[in-house]
Amino acid sequence: MPEPLLETRGLTRRFGGLVATGDVSLAILPGELHALIGPNGAGKTTLIAQLAGELSPDAGAIFFAGSDITGLGVPARVALGIARSFQITSIFAEFTALDNVALAVQARAGHSFRFWRPARRDPELRNPARRLLAEIGLAGRADVPAASLSHGERRALEIAMVLATRPRLLLLDEPMAGMGLEEAEELVPHLAALKGKVTIFLVEHDMDAVFALADRITVLANGRVIASGGAEYIRADPEVRRAYLGEEAA
């Protein structure tokens, strides 16, 4: 087994009496698409917030490429190459689609204490941003204000912004949440195209998408890992069926 890109050991986070994350140990291998599933309230979002650095754990540790990052904040983790998307679309609504991605490119281009040259005419920012928009299928929407994009387009825009930070690990928090069936189906090939280029940790409710995309799946219930393995293994696991898939089968 190769050394994991990201590993958690005994990660625990409580909110009062509620154990949102209980002793979670998991390993995300380089290059894989690792999916996290679990019923509502299983602690998926709390877990991803700890991986991104927005929440600090009460106990346990997080390792990225072999080094302990438990104490690092969000910008420091982004600098290491951990980037996330949000369950609720989070973009710069007043900016155009291109501005949104260009700002994400700028975040990776060293410090921004540059006060004189117009950023909107800087090919160092605009060209990579245009390329990323084209990759995600938004080439024709570059100059549209982000607020006027459709829901599906905004989710795609968000992924382009995350990619602009040149992440080694992509944390995708329910990228298909709130999407229509058609929009969700359009996004799947874009995610499939990312597979292999970057390690992805995908939290998703859409089971069809998860089983179509994931190399390995971890199942969370009541804050604890109840199973982890390949799609076939997860489908067959009786505890998973009881805790989660059973809901759909019934």
Add this chain to the structure above:
Amino acid sequence: MTRLTGPGAVAGAILVILALVPVPALALHQPFYLALVARIMIFAIAAMSLDLILGYGGLVSFGHAVYLGIGGYAVGILSFHGIDNGFVQFAVAIAASAMVALAIGAVSLRTSGVYFIMITLAFSQMVYFLAVSQNQYGGDDGLNIRRPSDFGNWLPLDRPLVLYYVTFALLAALLFLASRIVASRFGMVLQGARSNERRMAAIGFSVFRYRLAGFVVAGAMCGIAGALFANLTLFVSPSIMHWSRSGEIMVMVILGGMGTLYGPVLGAALYLVFESVLSRVTEHWQAVLGPLLVLIVLFARAGLFGTLAWLVSKARRRHA
């Protein structure tokens, strides 16, 4: 040459009008108007500098008049001790304002929302009372300044027309500088942080230091306005940084249009013309200003500047 857009045309018109004001004012022997418009331009610098952090940064700083005071007292105190050199006075005004902004910003930018408004207000009141307590510099009564900043014989600021054009040149230069800043990478970070702070962190920006830098730049620019104001009135007192003055500057920004830079120039003009004209008719002149402010906030979010720019664009389309 490309044709100016609506906002560009209005911005150009503002500068041309300000450049030409002295002609009729002197021809009609009305030096009062020269002083009034100089005052407008000084407050325009203050309001424009607030617009950098309020309009573009989304930071509702309720203590911006402090930097008017710091700039004014820099001139007043140095002059009191016999240092009249204008370059020294203005350099000290800028540096002192920047340092005070750095200190206030370093603390208050760790908060947000109402707490930020309150903490900037509290800091400005602290500086205000510090000035009141300085009896050797006049305390509450203020400090008379013997002579204006000395820039040598070729720039005698005691001549109203020279002071007018020095103020105009500084306003134009600072407007140009600010318009470069807001369009730069730094400006994009400021605006991104206003729009969505969480997203900024998620793509890797620590917005605090950029906001702090913006806060310092705005403070330093306002310090220049303070130094000019001391030269205009040859007097400086704590009332220049009373919290109500901070409110006036904020009203100028909102009247003129947040996030437009040139809008606050219009806002300063409207506010001070109202004050000087209507206050001769009634002491309750703010009862006229208040409803106007409400109307602008409700119906013209881009303020006076945005409305004018929109009208110009519309008229052009009709002629095209």
